Amino acid sequence: MTTQHSTESSHQRPGSTATPRIALVGVHGFGERHLANLARLEAAGALELVAVADPLPPQAGTLAESVAVFPDLEALLAAQPGADVVILATPIQTHAPLALAALDAGMDVYVEKPPVASLAQFEQVLAAARANGRLVQVGFQSLGSHALPAIRAKVAAGEIGTVLGISATGQWLRTKAYFKRSRWAGKRSLDGTDVVDGVATNALAHAVATGLSLAGAHTLADVASVETDLYRANDTESDDTSVLRVRTAGGDTLLCALTLCASEQQDPTVTVHGTRGDITLFYTRDEVVISTPDGERRETYGRTDLLENLLDARATGAPLLGALPHTGAFTAVLEAIRTSPAPAPIDPASISWEGDGDDAHPVVQGISDMMGRAIKAQATFAELGAPWARALPPVRTLAVDGRPVADYQDGSHIRAVSSPRPYLHPVRTLGGTVVTDHMPLDHVWHLGVGVALQDVDGVNFWGGRTYTREAGQYIWRPDHGSISVSTSHLSDAGSGHEGRLQETLTWNGPDGSPVLGEERTWTWSAVAPSIWRLSLDFALSPAGDTPVSLGSPGSNGRFEGGYGGFFWRLPGCGDAAVWTPAGSGEAATHGSVTRWLAWSGKFDGGPATLVFVAPEGCTDPWFVRMDGYPGVGQSLAWDRRVMAEPGNPARRHITVLVADGILATTDIEALINQQGDPS
Incomplete structure (x- = not known):
């Protein structure tokens, strides 16, 4: 932030001792406040009110008999009452023409806000003030x-x-x-x-x-x-x-x-x-x-x-x-x-x-x-998706059998300290129920569905504060990176066919230099009349010829804070339930390693169930939040760093079944068996 002041020395008239003579144009509305202020300053001997102008004159007795009253500024100027300063408390559209007239008459101007109604008028009034060597004060009292x-x-x-x-x-x-x-x-x-x-x-x-x-x-x-x-x-x-x-x-x-x-x-x-x-x-x-x-x-x-x-x-x-x-x-x-x-x-x-x-x-x-x-x-x-706001055009729309199920955003509008990156939002069931959230008040850097990591060789690609081992807490650091799309190819999901979005992305550090390269593939298809399938494959490789470490708050010492990698931010929902084959509730599922994890609840658009399915043999723990906020992730670096090495990228895969209605465990098991190994 900087401080600036007017330095128009040619407009200054230091040393003047004459009592300034003031004219007020507009005596009603905010003009009444000016009248009160003028009376205060006149009583203190700081000025003399010599004239007012208004099509509707002030009530009798409001002004001293010595104050001349005119219907408008034109009449006031024609009478030449000897005013040094004119105050304009008139409708917005009159500010510029009245200010120009007063300046050309050799008067300093106090104009109420906004000073003008266009940039062109601003430049005209500014030029007139300079040409006439006059001051213009704008009534932004704050x-x-x-x-x-x-x-x-x-x-x-x-x-x-x-x-x-x-x-x-x-x-x-x-x-x-x-x-x-x-x-x-x-x-x-x-x-x-x-x-x-x-x-x-x-x-x-x-x-x-x-x-x-x-x-x-x-x-x-x-x-x-x-x-x-x-x-x-x-x-x-x-x-x-x-x-x-x-x-x-x-x-x-x-x-x-x-x-x-x-x-x-x-x-x-x-x-x-x-x-x-x-x-x-x-x-x-x-x-x-x-x-x-x-x-x-x-x-x-x-x-x-x-x-x-x-x-x-x-x-x-x-x-x-x-x-x-x-x-x-x-x-x-x-x-x-x-x-x-x-x-x-x-x-x-x-x-x-x-x-x-x-x-x-x-x-x-x-x-x-x-x-x-x-x-x-x-x-x-x-950008927030207010229900009454203009729809933010998606970069792409993912559809199943002609029904839009997800909007893809490139993240270019996201603030820098939220680590701009591509994401999916809103994601919907086939029935239209929205099952993602983005930029929620509790964590405005949570962005629908995507990939994010808080520590990539010290760069935060998650957003918000960074947890460091040295501080033992979350702190703000100038360490935020961004993820941009280099190449992208979309194949729509026609009837009975799988949709595919293949991308090459670059993970850039705070200075814009590449840190990681990523190959990412989204695929989606119908599973049943009320269920569709979304899969994500991504591979992270060093942008250079040296290994890059991938970490999380958990790998930096925060107990069970191993979020990072795939993350799905859910909206609030009633009767929320989360469970795995081994247990239910946040305490039992957070940090667990199981084949699948399910979340169900009553969302604004109706009941829905999400089933997150890991590949056979996957050892990444589930990251689950219910009490503080609703979210599910597949932790890439739960409590220890993972290395992305040249020629040996860090690869991950996950599938999500998005269903209208509430599914039971037996339904989930049958669906997974029907789908086979999602990897």
């Missing part, structure tokens, strides 16, 4: 918080370790009346003019701006990319439930998860996530919460008023806290939203309405949990 430099100092001092990412989250609720308050509310454009109202650009714009500030993104050049995932529950044009993922030029990621469709209003936050803990700013009240292994502490900070800051900049040359050039990063986000496809409507089946008439407001079901997952995984709603 940027005046003294908590921001304090947080930067804490991060720089290493209080939370290495920064993993920054998040901004806001869960608000807005009624139907909110979107009826003006013609432009909830609009992307009005009468052919950009408005770009929305949860991120207006209602919770401070969350985005504050997050960008802590991510070190101020100017346009500070933003490398912006990804948008926009939705609406209300009957509007603009988004009310969205994820934005901003990657900065400095390498940080800011994930904004925002909604106006929460079940209850919560204070919005911006959090810096680190390897040793988090620092969270409740920016509406300037409260900071620092959470580390040493405990939690809270600190409250003051705030510099942005109008006072603007007056100080005029008088002394002090830097502007909300200088227009340093809202370029925010404008990049706004422009990405403006040019994105229209927000997708959320399925009414996923919305519940609370209240009556204009007081009614929508609640997106499960939105709080989904936002928590988005923040932790740095993922969009589409």
Whole structure:
């Protein structure tokens, strides 16, 4: 994270002692707060309010008789009341034209957020400010918080370790009346003019701006990319439930998860996530919460008023806290939203309405949990597979007799510290019941069905923290690798035929250099009207001419923590049962070596059974989790390392029978006997 301030020395007029004369355009709505602040500062002798402009004049007695009242800025400027600074508290689409007029008239400008409605307008206003030698302050009040430099100092001092990412989250609720308050509310454009109202650009714009500030993104050049995932529950044009993922030029990621469709209003936050803990700013009240292994502490900070800051900049040359050039990063986000496809409507089946008439407001079901997952995984709603989100297009679809049974993802959208890699999700029964999960809140690096290892010559291809023998615990390390596909060939499963996906993959270290090469083959076919078969073969070879060790937390000293190799993350299910020919339950099956292991339960789509079948003579123990989370793996390195040697790769095979309904042990034995040795 970096700190930047305005250094436009040509705009500064240090040494001025005259009392600044202020004009306010827009006296209703947020303009009423400006009136109150102006009265406070005028009473302190800091300024003089000389004029206001609004088509609807303020009530009689609201202003001193010396304050001139005009219907609009044009009339105000024509009357030349001698104002030095104009405050614009007007609709979004008017900000740019009004700011341009005020700047050309030789006035400094305080404009409410968002400063403009497009990147083109931003550049026009910026050019006018420079040409006229004027200051433009943008009303992102949270940027005046003294908590921001304090947080930067804490991060720089290493209080939370290495920064993993920054998040901004806001869960608000807005009624139907909110979107009826003006013609432009909830609009992307009005009468052919950009408005770009929305949860991120207006209602919770401070969350985005504050997050960008802590991510070190101020100017346009500070933003490398912006990804948008926009939705609406209300009957509007603009988004009310969205994820934005901003990657900065400095390498940080800011994930904004925002909604106006929460079940209850919560204070919005911006959090810096680190390897040793988090620092969270409740920016509406300037409260900071620092959470580390040493405990939690809270600190409250003051705030510099942005109008006072603007007056100080005029008088002394002090830097502007909300200088227009340093809202370029925010404008990049706004422009990405403006040019994105229209927000997708959320399925009414996923919305519940609370209240009556204009007081009614929508609640997106499960939105709080989904936002928590988005923040932790740095993922969009589409990537998480929210039931109401756009479907994330699979790289490939596996089908049995024309019925899709699994989507294949290449993992390119996965955050770096989750060890990006190919995986299958969702995997379905022939009846359509989903039997995998991915990026769950408890372990966001769990990705459906695939191959992952936590220690490949010291590189983590599993994701998350790494367990080391030296530390005797899980710790964050900059050791995450990624798995990419080099070549791929798909043969579809036609009627009565086996489908096959053959791949060559490269396991790359944190620096991008190859560590392993892999030959992987998925095969799938129908077994019975309600059962299909998925098999995986993979062989791991050194990328170079020296052996590579394959390890796990178990091989590094964690008791019975030998996960790694094949892994299947299940979704939560009712009446879950796990058993082998030798016993049932997690305690009896975890670490056991048996021919097969079965898992059954009542999933969201209905009852289903998964039967994991090892080849004859396989000695790899089963890895089983039920209490903490539902998952099954075939451990490649249970309590000792396995070597992949040149010319002698580490090979593994497993077959999974995916069945609708609950199978009994006799059914399982009959199926396995019918299938023969899966190897």
